[in-house]
Amino acid sequence: MGEGVSCRPYAVSSERTTGAPARPAFGEPSRSRRPRRCTIGMVYPERVRPAVVLALTMLVAGAARPAAQSRPAVPPRAPVLEIDAPASLRTVAERVARFPLSGLANAMRLAGLTDPGPPIDVVLVAEGSELARGTPSWISGFADAGRSLVVLFPERTRLYPTDSLEALLQHEVAHVLFSRAARGRPLPRWFNEGLALAAERQVAFEDRSRVAWTRMRHGEIALADLERLFTGGPAATRRAYAVASALVADVLERHGDASAGRILAGLGRDRSFPRAFEEATGEPLAAAVERFWRRPVWIRWVAFAGRPLYQWMVITVLALCAIYAHRRRRAEQRRRWAEEEEHELAEGLRRAEQRRRWAEEEGDELAEDLRRRLREANPRAPGSAYDEH
Numbered sequence: 503m504g505e506g507v508s509c510r511p512y513a514v515s516s517e518r519t520t521g522a523p524a525r526p527a528f529g530e531p532s533r534s535r536r537p538r539r540c541t542i543g544m545v546y547p548e549r550v551r552p553a554v555v556l557a558l559t560m561l562v563a564g565a566a567r568p569a570a571q572s573r574p575a576v577p578p579r580a581p582v583l584e585i586d587a588p589a590s591l592r593t594v595a596e597r598v599a600r601f602p603l604s605g606l607a608n609a610m611r612l613a614g615l616t617d618p619g620p621p622i623d624v625v626l627v628a629e630g631s632e633l634a635r636g637t638p639s640w641i642s643g644f645a646d647a648g649r650s651l652v653v654l655f656p657e658r659t660r661l662y663p664t665d666s667l668e669a670l671l672q673h674e675v676a677h678v679l680f681s682r683a684a685r686g687r688p689l690p691r692w693f694n695e696g697l698a699l700a701a702e703r704q705v706a707f708e709d710r711s712r713v714a715w716t717r718m719r720h721g722e723i724a725l726a727d728l729e730r731l732f733t734g735g736p737a738a739t740r741r742a743y744a745v746a747s748a749l750v751a752d753v754l755e756r757h758g759d760a761s762a763g764r765i766l767a768g769l770g771r772d773r774s775f776p777r778a779f780e781e782a783t784g785e786p787l788a789a790a791v792e793r794f795w796r797r798p799v800w801i802r803w804v805a806f807a808g809r810p811l812y813q814w815m816v817i818t819v820l821a822l823c824a825i826y827a828h829r830r831r832r833a834e835q836r837r838r839w840a841e842e843e844e845h846e847l848a849e850g851l852r853r854a855e856q857r858r859r860w861a862e863e864e865g866d867e868l869a870e871d872l873r874r875r876l877r878e879a880n881p882r883a884p885g886s887a888y889d890e891h
Contacts, residue, residue, distance in 0.1 A: 578607065578610045578611075578615065578616045578617070578618070579616070579617060579618060580603040580604070580606060580607070580610075580618065581603065581606060581618035581619070581621070581622055581675060581678075581679065582618075582620075582621040582622070583599075583603070583621065583622050583623075583624050583671075583675070584621050584622070584623050584624065585598055585599050585624050585626070586623060586624065586625045586626070587625070587626035588626070588628055588631075590628050591626045591628055591656060594626055594656050594667070595626055597667075598624065598626065598654075598667065598671060601667075601668045601671060605668075605672045605702075606618075606672055606675060606676070606679070606701075608701045608702075609672065609675070609676035609679050609680075609698070609701035609702075610679060611759065611763075612680075612697060612700065612701050612754075612759055612762045612763060613676075613679045613680050613682075613683035613762070613763055613766055614683055614760070614762070614763020614764070614766060614767060615679060615682065615683050615763075618679060618682075619650075619679075619682050620650060621650070622650050622651070622652060622675060622678050623649075623650060623651050623652065624652045624654065624671065624675075625651065625652070625653050625654070626654050626656055627653055627654065627655050629655065629657045629658075633653070634655055637655070638736075639658070639736075640658075640735075640736040640739060641655070641658070642654070642655050642658035642659055642670055643655060643658075643670050643671075643673070643674045644674065645674040645675070645677035645678050647677060647678045647680075647681030647682070647686070648681075648686065650678060652671070652674040652675055652677075652678065653674075654667070654670055654671065654674065669702055669703070672701070672702055673698045673699070673701075673702050674698075676697070676698040676701045676702065677694060677698055680694060680697060680698070680766060683763065683766035683767065683770065684766045684767075684769040684770050685769070685770035687769040687770060687772070689766075689769065689775070690725070690729065690775055691729050691732045691742075691746075692725060692728045692729060692732075692742070692745070692746040692749065692750075693746070693750060693765075693775070695732070695742075695743060695746045695747075696746035696747050696748075696749055696750030696751070697750050697762055699743070699746070699747040699750070700747070700750050700751055700754060700762075713744050713745055713748045722795040723745060723795075724791075725787075725791060728742055728745055728746065731745075748794075749791070749794050750762075752790075752793075752794045752797070753783070753790060756783075756785075756790075757782075757783040757784075757785070761782050761783050764778075764781070764782035764783075765778050765779055765782040765783075766778075767782075768781050768782055775787070776788075
């Protein structure tokens, strides 16, 4: 019947009488159609044996299929980083070497890579070096994908859009991985930076605020103008990062994270970026950009406002505002009280000074009157009590 199932002939017991053939007992099968008993405890006639074999085969195959499907996939191999730093940044280099590389798994997934390729050199540059002096102060790092090189300025890591040295490292290494996925073909700056930010973190509150302010003040920005913003000053660069992050996040939200890898793969096949974008997403690039700018700003804010983090943030801000207003009222009240006390004290001093002057004037008048009376006094006048001896 099948592997692991053994069968033996069903035993029929009968009593033979002299001159009479053996007859099966009531309920027992005849010898002409002997069934088989299986160790699984059921009785099957010979004619249904193929059906049972087929059923058991399908059952075993069905049980084995989920086990094969539930086998975990092999995670992509993390890239190898080789850290190089001057003696003044040796402590920072040791800290960078301890950074977990698990955060780069998201960049590998977006790039559609399972093999990160050869090691990537990471160079830490001191702020007083010639390279740092020749690099604009708002640039905290850059990547040279062709040389598999990442350059970081550790003292500038608090600049937007990154907020830590670890985030900056992952951001720049992601650029190298994206270039390898595109087989070294050039990527538009807005897509490269926006995809690196998407691999690093989600669109934050500051990004949404910058995009909303940019749209209200500058209107829609074409892709060519967005590319030029990256080479502008600090304010223009921050605005370009915010718009690129929101634009790429909108593409990934609409077409899925796998669309980024398909776009990079299309570039690797010598497709132009608009063609690779349309082949990967099924939507023309111009239509995607127009849809992004046509999307009302309040929809982005409502989507963000529905998150518990934003609600707790609003509650915290309202509480802080209430505390600030209460303390300001108390300070204003104490200031008024102090002014009133100072006024009363000044008034009291003025009145005391006036009374002192009055007293002095009265004393002067009394003294003058006494002196006058003494001058006018005549000891020889009649009725005088003065005795002359």
